[in-house]
Amino acid sequence: MSRETPKDLDRTDWRILDHLQKDGAATAAEVAERVGLSQSPCWRRIQRLEGMGVIRRRVALLDRKRLGLNxxxxxxxxxxxxxxxxxxxxxxxxxxxxxxxxxxxxxxxxxxxxxxxxxxxxxxxxxxxxxxxxxxxxxxxxxxxxxxxxxxxxxxxxxxx
The missing domain is CATH 3.30.70.920 (Lrp/AsnC effector binding domain/regulation of amino acid metabolism (RAM) domain)
Structure with missing residues (x-):
């Protein structure tokens, strides 16, 4: 895990995090387009954020009621x-x-x-x-x-x- 802290995040990092928490399945290309980067630098930033532990994991959010957990x-x-x-x-x-x-x-x-x-x-x-x-x-x-x-x-x- 990286020694960087949230203080080391810039506006683009925050925008990437904002998009990923709304859509964890978004590809690096999709996120890059939304934040105004090309795919490779965006992918590297996502990897860095994962290495820092800021992004713990990406999951699918299930609807408990549709699964019978009422x-x-x-x-x-x-x-x-x-x-x-x-x-x-x-x-x-x-x-x-x-x-x-x-x-x-x-x-x-x-x-x-x-x-x-x-x-x-x-x-x-x-x-x-x-x-x-x-x-x-x-x-x-x-x-x-x-x-x-x-x-x-x-x-x-x-x-x-």
Missing amino acids: VLIFSHVKLEAHSGDRLEEFRDAIRRIPEVQECFVLMGQVDFLLRIVAADIEAYEKLFFEKLSKLPGVREINSMIAVSAMKETTELPLPMP
Whole structure:
């Protein structure tokens, strides 16, 4: 990974990032045309941004509802204790549950926030009793079901110098 930092990015780099986060499947030629470069320099910049770790990977964003994952749940998790072994066990176990899309460590009254997808309430109930409630060191789980989404995006707000 390169030692460059975001401070080393120029306006063209930011524009490349903006286009790629909107369309990760865009070719270097397509991005080059949008930002006013020729293909080779644009490709080299993309490679540099990947080497810096600014671009982690390019993925396809799937529509969860069209795939039958109709329920989105946010769960607050509290652990019994915060010893190193318990945290490692919890982390390893949570990473093996595909329905858990994201897990954030929090500061405050709750230890973790999980973003979970399920086909329906019954599928979540099964997941809760068969997996989540059996996670190592878990003291309490409070779950909330999202009724609708007012905003969903993967696009980061980028400075455009």
